[in-house]
Amino acid sequence: MRKVLYIFAISMFITALGCSKGNEGTKPAGDKPVNPPPVITPTSFTAADATAAYTAFNRYFYDASKKLYYGSTRRDGVAAIWTQAIYWDMAMNVYERTKDPAQLTMINDIYQGNYNQYDGYNWDNTTTWFIYDDMMWWVMALARAKQLTGNDVYLQKAKSGFERVWNGSYDAVDGGMFWDFKHSGKNACINYPTVIAAVRLYKLTGDATYLTKAKSVYAWAKANLMDASGRIADHKIGNNPAGYEDYTYNQGTAIGAAVTLFKETNDQSYLNDAKLVADYTRNKMGTNGLLPAEGDFNEQGVLKTIFAQYIMQLINDGGQPQYMDWIQTNVNTGWKNRDTERNLTFRNYAIHCPTGDIQSYEASSIVTFMQLVPPKQ
Template identity: 30%
Template sequence: MIHSKISHSMGALLSLLLLCSCKEPVDDAITKPPTPPVVAAPANWAARADSAQAALRQGFFTASQYYSKNNAGDNSFNYWWQAHGLDVLLDGYKRTNHADYLQQANQLQVGAKAQNGNTYLNEYYDDMEWQALACLRAFELTRDPAYKATATLLWTDIKTGWNEQQGGGIAWKKTQRDYKNTPANAPAAILAARLYLLDRNPDDLLWAEKIYRWQKATLVDPNTGLVWDGINRTGDGQVDRNWRFTYCQGVYIGAGLALYQATNRQEYLTDATRTANFVLGDADMAPGGILKNENAGDGGLFKGILVRYLGLLAVEPNVSATNRTSYINFLKFNGEAAWKRGARRPPGLFNTNWTSLPQGPVESSTQMSGVMLLEVLASLQVRNLL
């Protein structure tokens, strides 16, 4: 009787287990937990900038204390490249606070002056403007009065380039005073506006606005914001509308931004963002979203100049969130492309084309553009904007 009850109970229990197993399958096999997805570590833009800075120093800085033309033994001197060399050293110093950047900056100033005939004055107004901008920035970072003295010396000479041919504007060079272009005028407007922000001299602001008005009226497409290169280059009074350089867009963005910061007038910021948005959407300026190849020589610096001023625009507090996001994403996309295609022996060398590896010697102008790009991205990363 007891056996019968136990059998009956066991049968019921077995039926219950079978019923449960139909509703909820049980897998008694031992299985490994699912493999978590691989999450790529965020890019360390500061480390990448360090590599590019080291490549610039090791491959291009000569015993005579200036940047050579290339890393294959051509030690030709180009004055305005040295100004951008100073600027990238200041980028490195601002990011790291390492004194060796300032030491090399001081060496560069000595070497560049010696190679330029023992003077900072030059035939080309745009070249002097770049030197003045870099020196003014060096003064703001170090408070070394020698840098401010150089910037002031150059600004005094730069103003002599203004004349009324072509309706105004600063000439490209002293022996061709009837040719006016963006490279000689937009950086001058940036310089004047920054001097005003530093010293609050009303005359500097008057100069900045006068130069900017001429630039906008003469060399900017009112329909698109595209910035043309120059007027009367060949003596025919014509504008070079087919000369479409990233350089020109960059310095006009910088001029609008500097004047906005000096005056708080919205029109200047509107101009800057309009031109920036044009660049991002133009298939010639940025095919496939990557800034175009403008070859070696002076053109090697063009993209870096645009990147520098687009980066400054991206962190202007009063730029819209939509525009800020667009600018930062664009810069990051370019940075990833350029870095992934940079040579690895040594690391951090760049090509004129940011979508391919360097082939043969690299010029210092090209390398400086790459350094500027990585330094801008390192700065954005510190701000938690990447």
């Protein structure tokens, strides 16, 4: 027993010497320091998180009986007609990511819910549809749904919607698209989506007139709504100077229109435009690398949801991975600052999501980003 105690005492003495600051650097030259294993902390959302975010979004905002989305967690009114199309795009993103057959059913359900709500997509109903850009968001989504599902019903609705908007909105004298029935101005929110919809319809039908229209509208928009820095104006009214207001959805659809035309024509100038617009968004908008917190309890909360779609198109289809780290940082920050009780995210990525009533608009962008953006490895 005394021998054991003696050995124990000697070992404690040696240990004490080894831990003493006075013994640092006294190891023989041949010894290698033993470093503890690194502590690994999560730095990125995961695929499971992407699913959890979408599940939470539907739990708080989706009406499974009406197959429509609410405007807020109060669930006391449906979201705006054009944002329903944006949420339908979100559902398509989830299906592309997961290939879950149940999500394909969700895509068809959302179409049917909006069919029931909005007069069967009757484009001539000027009560349901009161501005052209609301229609064009749906035309874009319908064309994409045809691409994704092969359902010809979606294509027919997209074609008839595009024809209705083109005949009522396009300025055959001076070019460009009017955003409203009164032709009060030509806004980015109708011109760039028209380009995207037209190219999608060209790819679906082979009708070259769609591509001609896309090029024409893009040329007008570039000349009238885009400056040399890549900043996109919100509108152009008559002969007045363009009205420049920084909105991520305008930046996003400008990127999407340019990348879409680049893919069809292989004209490098379109890709150069897309990069210029993306650079302006990254370098001039937002704070500390985070996208701006648009939408103070209004529909603008959905704008970054649209931007997500098209910046990822630039990264993937345009072959521009230099934007990925910036986007991943935004997504990870927004997800980290979620309301952990509800798994809901917020329009302002830099702060914690409020725990009270929030809108589906302001809760949607991080969810969409997470379906499109790969987690950091």
